[in-house]
Amino acid sequence: MKKIIIAAAMASILMAPSCSRTAQRAAADDDFNYHADRFADIEVLRYKVPDFDSLSLDQKKLVYYLTQAALWGRDILWDQNYANNLAIRQLLEGVYTNFDGDRSSADFKAFETYMKQVWFGNGIHHHYSTDKFTPAFSREFLEGRIAALPEGVAPENSAELVEVIFNPEIAAKRVNQAEGADLIATSANNFYEPGLTQAEVEAYYASIKKANDPTPISYGLNTRLRKVDGKIVEEPYRVGGLYSEAIEHIVANLDSAKVYAESPAQRQIIESLIDFYTTGDLATFDKYSIEWAEDTQSQVDFINGFIESYGDPLGMTGSWESIVNFKNIPASERTEILSSNAQWFEHNSPVDSAFKKEEVKGVSAKVITAAILAGDSYPATPIGINLPNATWIRAAHGSKSVTLENITQAYDAASHGDGFNEEFVIDQPTRDILDQYLFITDNLHTDLHECLGHASGKLLPGVDPDALKVHGSTIEEARADLFALYYLADPKLLEIGLLDNPEAYKAEYYKYILNGMMTQLMRIEPGKDVEEAHMRNRKLIAEWVYEKGKPDNVIEIVKRDGKTFIQINDYQALRGLFGQLLAEIQRIRSTGDFAAANQLVETYGVKVDPELHREVLDRYSKLDIAPYKGFVNPVYTAVRDAEGNIIDVNVSYDESYVDQMLRYGKQYNGLSKH
Ligand code: ZN
Secondary structure, three states: OOEEEOOHHHHHHHOOOOOHHHHHHHHHOOOOOOEEEEEOOEEEEEOOOOOHHHOOHHHHHHHHHHHHHHHOOHHHHHHHHOOOHHHHHHHHHHHHHOOOOOOOOHHHHHHHHHHHHHHHHOOOEOOOOOEEOOOOOOHHHHHHHHHOOOOOOOOOOHHHHHHHHHOOOOOOEOOOOOOOOOOOOOOOOOOEOOOOOHHHHHHHHHHHOOOOOOOOOOOOOOEEEEEEOOEEEEEEEOOOOEOHHHHHHHHHHHHHHHOOOOOHHHHHHHHHHHHHHHHOOHHHHHHHHHHHHHOOOOOEEEEEEEEEOOOOOOOOOOEEEEEEEEEOOOOHHHHHHHHHOHHHHHHHOOOOHHHOOOOOOOEEEEEEEEEEEEEOOOOOOEEEEEEOOOHHHHHHHOEEEEEEHHHHHHHHHHOOOOOHHHHHOOOHHHHHHHHHHHHHHHHHHHHHHHHHHOOOOOOOOOOOOOOOHHHHHHHHHHHHHHHHHHHHOOOHHHHOOOOOOOOOHHHHHHHHHHHHHOHHHHHOOOOOOOOOHHHHHHHHHHHHHHHHOHHHOOEEEEEEOOEEEEEEOOHHHHHHHHHHHHHHHHHHHHHOOHHHHHHHHHHHHOOOOHHHHHHHHHHHHOOOOOOEEEEEOOEEEEEEOOOOOEEEEEEEOOOOHHHHHHHHHHHOOOOOOO
């Protein structure tokens, strides 16, 4: 549960025209087209893979096979997200590629938009809100096109699929987090067989969890729950089990990759992963995770498997994902400096010493270049990742923390001149400090969040790591964000050379409060509450410090010409409030205080002021900035000699969004129903 997802508000405000780093990049990037597609609330960008050509041939081959292993998992995620997703994709792509009518008609255009949305969501639900997409074309249009398809193109149950697409009652939400609802019965994801209830699932896990186990496996991480003869059974995702067809392709490519491993240790990591995919054994997954966490030497690295559990309302089962990457050596200096001071940061935090780690182990951090994004990390992708997720592995063996700088660079370059700061930032001096320092402080915030925030603190003995249940992700993200916010303003960052101006942190503080209280609301539909864990976390923090700072007027809401602005009057007091909340959030996490977590999240993190919401949406809509962004991948082509040996790997960037999606659907059809 440790990933940072960029908010569009962040992405656009990140853009800093007078920041020298940005300006340099923009000048060098004139010929690169970052913009791949735009539809609905989405913009699809391209990212570059700088320095790919500087890798050795063996490293390139390693990357190549790992990218193949990454792309072969795509259909697993589609099926995990919702049981009818793959059949619906087959139907939509069949209609699209066989269409011989008027492509400029309103129905066709609406159909094309819908299909692009489905691709982006890896299924029929929005990747972020998890609401089902509403088609803007007519049911008659789709039924007519299906009737006109050649034999065998449409799935046999097409009529049923059309009903799923058009009936708003069916599979309305992929992940339902609404308080008081049966979260399993009302969520459309495919981690649980239809008919299972939340009470049954919770009782099942309670019955299999060993009490006081210091090294618990990640229960349910790679299984689908079913009921057989009245008893709950787990069906593992593995070779010979669920998703075997796709997993066999992943394993075959991992087998090819391991030949080019950079070291015996890395070869062992790949072998352990293959072993896990073959057996489905979660103890083997822990072995793999430990080996992976301890390998800080390899330049090429990867994530591949069932990792994050945001897609499961109970946070048990992992969605399939993969990211292949290699270390950006010069940029990694920044995170290495933070890591080497990890103990100092832990020691000096405002948290009660009972909840601190006596020894912060193996906090490793690096800046990476993403080479491929796949599964749950594609097309929408995190900008920072910290893994593994198992608390005891992190405590005993450390964790790896990465910042995806070619991704943040693409966001930054693509959002030049979009008018966001002029509309939402209160005055020119604040815009100036954002221009000057937001790019660096935002990157530093990500580094602090990932390499120190998530790695800090400890649970008291006997506290269940899942004690915060539905609020676990929100509280964990708040903890890491607060750690980062608190330290961004610390003179230590100047002392260790990461910032050159004691005022620089104000850029990130302003942006964080603006985003948490206002601009992130542009991602929510009118009338809805905040549901996603990262958004709840940002709202919780911003609203809490606003309220607690009221007596001293720390943050002020200013109305000007009918528009709402945020004004921060006392940045140092704000830092103090971040520290207070960090101490409380760490106490909640360390003691597993569910009641306090529930009270904080429900009071500050969920409810939206409808008037402010409307205003933000109106002002934002005039800017025409897509609230969500994602990426197409580069294309890697193996160059082979006459004997078929790979002699080089080329990377190209010209594939369109539609072409990439159609190609992936054909080429990596991992779970064909035929
Ligand atoms: Zn995080």
